[in-house]
Amino acid sequence: VLLVTLFAAPVAYSFYLAFTNLQLAGARAVDYDFTGLDNVWQLVRDPNYWHSTKLTIVFLVASGIVGQTVLGMALALLMRRAAWGFGSLTGAVVVVAWVIPDVTAGMAWYALAQPGGTIGGFLGDDTTNYLSAAPLLMVCLANAWHGAAFSMLMFSAALRGLPQEVLEAADVDGASATRRLFSILLPMMKPAIITNLLLVTLLNLSAFTVIQVLTQGGPGDATTILPLYMYIVSFSIGNLGYGAMVGLALLLLGTLFASVFALSYLRNRERSSVHEKRAVA
Amino acid sequence: VLILAACSSILVAFGSAVGISAAAGTTSRADTEISLMYSQAGMAVSPAALDVWIKAVKKRFEATHPGATLKLIPTPGTDTDQQNKVKLSMRSASTSPDVAFITNSSLGDLQASGYLRPMTKYARSSDFWKKFPSSVKAIGTYKGNVYGISLGNNLQTLFYNKKLFRKAGIALPWQPKTWAQLLQTLKTLKAKLPGVAPLFLQFGEGPGLFGSVNQTFANLLVGSSTPYMVKPNTGKWVVDSRGLRESLGFYKQVFSQGLAQPASTMTGANAWAQVMIYLKDDKAAVTLGSNWHLPLWKLPGDTNWPNVGASSLGLAKIPKQKGGGYANLLGGWMSVVSVHASPARAKLAEDLITLMQRDSSLVQLAKACAFVPPTQTAASSRGFLSFLPPHGVFSSYMSFATAAPADPGFAGYGRGVLLATSAIANDPSLEIDDLIKTIRTETETAVGASGVTTMR
Helix, strand or coil: CHHHHHHHHHHHHHHHHCCECCCCCCCCCCCCCECCCHHHHHHHHCHHHHHHHHHHHHHHHHHHHHHHHHHHHHHHHHHHHCCHHHHHHHHHHHHHHHHCCHHHHHHHHHHHHCCCCHHHHHHCCCCCCHHHHCHHHHHHHHHHHHHHHHHHHHHHHHHHCCCHHHHHHHHHCCCCHHHHHHHHHHHHCHHHHHHHHHHHHHHHCCCCHHHHHHCCCCCCCCCCCHHHHHHHHHHHCCCHHHHHHHHHHHHHHHHHHHHHHHHHHHHHHHHHHHHHHHHHC | CHHHHHHHHHHHHHHHHHHHHHHCCCCCCCCCEEEEEEECCCCCCCHHHHHHHHHHHHHHHHHHCCCCEEEEEEECCCHHHHHHHHHHHCCCCCCCCCEEEEEHHHHHHHHHHCCECCCHHHHHCCHHHHCCCHHHHHHCEECCEECCEEEEEECEEEEEEHHHHHHCCCCCCCCCCCHHHHHHHHHHHHHHCCCCEEEECCCCCCCHHHHHHHHHHHHHHCCCCCCCCECCCCCCEEEEEHHHHHHHHHHHHHHHCCCECCHHHHCCCCHHHHHHHHHHCCCEEEEEEEHHHHHHCCCCCCCCHHHHHHHCEEEECEECCCCCCEECEEEEEEEEEECCCCHHHHHHHHHHHHHHCCHHHHHHHHHHHCCECCCHHHHCCHHHHCCCCCHHHHHHHCCCCEECCCCCCHHHHHHHHHHHHHHHHHCCCCCHHHHHHHHHHHHHHHHCHHHEEEEC
């Protein structure tokens, strides 16, 4: 009953709203109609939707898949090698970045990116406002920084679960660090990497607050990824029906990414079971 | 499954947000209690002063109506947050406030929803209505009926830094008569004052729809050769016109010729304040701003407003493109009464509005919000003029100001203009045709293709 009340019913209602002309306020706020595929055609012809979809994919890949995953993996590997105290301290700092509220993370990066901020100081140019000069890069970096701890924790757990004898054998055989990483560690961690990618995609597809605080989707529409576009259409422009359709399109995009990762996971599992059968034989 | 669940969570939130209020039923409330929903931070420059004002209103209302109660519902956040809360709350009788403060740009949407109780008879028989200039009456009127009673207005001006003008050798007082004269002055300022932005023009998400569109762009549009956001007698939004192109062309000209501030200044939530900060810090010579920007004009050590105003800050009317008068778009905040209010509560609501419309009350509110009071008597009163002396100039603008349209759909049109002006400011090489397409797309998202028109 709880599942139906709290999950299925609102989803089904949103699905229905996506095919209506419901407005936040206006002539269709109360007397709205089922409009069939009108919102679908509008979506297909809407240049802003396609622009936001492109931005969402770039954001997902740059910030989630590459940024958070690579950063998380690098941190997990470095912490494994670091002295106990230093590793724990680094881990704690990264986790703090994860647990602070989204609004605080956004405010911190807002300050960093201002003229005279830390980023400008680091790059030797304290006159540039980086939220204006490179807005998408800034929101990707902020989001990757904010969420990297999640991947780090996942990879740290996966690294601890690896058979130590295999890694020690590689050491004894004199394998280089690069060879150990790409030929032993990463292949053995493939299930964890795929699961991480799936979860990171999940988290990033609903990213909203950090970007809203940093740029409000701007300058112009330079950082208006789909969750922000959905909000703008629904609550700034007031077209709730079409906003729900944008949400539905976001769901489809998520499903597309999920399918890719799920297929990859299943293929990897099949290969593993074939190897195991061969080994037994 | 996880991805589906995560994405669905957005839809769950969406469905819940829209559905809960839509599904709510009607509940009866005591006819002796009325509620008032108002914006805390979105409306006032001094939320503390607004708090004092509203508590005084409550006290006086309850004292003059024994047995009646005024329930205050303050809403935090921006003016947009407040408008959305009003729109969602008014969907059902059980959540609707009896009285709400809204901006003029929400009036059409709320009226078209059927949420507002007409107040035509009440307004026309009241004393305060007779003291409203026609533009103030117009912003609360839609299709001949009065739905909103203005609480305070915003008008615009060209602020200029007299010190910088003297330095550039420009004669004071300065008053351009056409856009060409304005541009000529900006070119002179650029030549004489390197490092100073000749003009500061708001755009983008920071100042939002009010700052970027109503209080900046629209003041050019209403002075252009087709001065319409909505085509007269049609209710359709004008998404392409000579005037729209002229106004966008003005942006293109000032940003491409280095006559305006760097585009990066408008990034961030406090961008709205830059209008005055740039001017008083001698980083901009002219800014297009509103009456509510005035309290931000404070130089270190300044204690005496009249002297500061006289020596440093100049105000000039916004010229029309080809002269022949001046342009200004009048907007502001107003009281509306919900259709869900019972007749007895509607009567109390009107009594509350009458109480708030006393000149002394309007002046107090104007001080808290840096408004121009809606009645001519309050706008010219000593109590108001002595607060911030240049306010008297804004009061005089009401006589020629154009009322902002009360038609539904402003959010879409405004979003289009906001994106278009932000785009041209960041990339002045863009073509006007592309900006026009943006305005059309966004407006159609709000009102559909049948709700737009062109005036070429």
